[in-house]
Amino acid sequence: MSTLYEHYNTNDDSPAKIDDALDARAQTFTPSESHRVKEVKLKLLRYASPGTITVSITETDGSGHPTGEDLCSGTTDGDTLTTDSNGEWRDITLGNGSALLASTKYAIVVKALDSDSSNYIYWRHDSTSSTYGGGNHEFSGDGGSSWESYLTTDLMFEEWGNVINTLLKYDTNTLLKNDTNSLLQ
16 A cells, blocks of 8 residues: 655646647655655646656756656556546556655656647646745756756645665674665565
8 A cells, every 4th residue: 555755735726738749847856754656646637639648756956857767657648637627636657666765856757748739738736825845846848858947836746655664684793784675565
């Protein structure tokens, strides 16, 4: 069973549009405890037929922007999202997931590679009173090569996962190392 770790899931007051194959939006977050992320829930809606939506977890750079290869990713069928302007919570499973370290900033990156000016998605966000202190809303119009930070807004997200077992290895009463592995409780 998964546990809810980081989230910002209240006060959404407007939609953030992804309407070009090069557009990407991200919400950065900072886990308060180490764990293995397994899925995210995002508040999304669609206009027309945006196709497959790709969601990934990435590291962030020194400026807090998404960077590097995907740590894990998953997809959802954007054509089955609601068209209701309030959006819907959509679960996206992230394959085998990825271990995340406490106090390290990561990003949830959303792309709609089949989107265009007639077929797109919205990610609901709080544009007026956001209070999530572990990250912020990010936007890229060039496929993720560069990012713009929106420090006073947050996208609606829930980040779910499992505890990572920590094994202590001993040799004749001497602690050799504290080793974290991917075994789940």
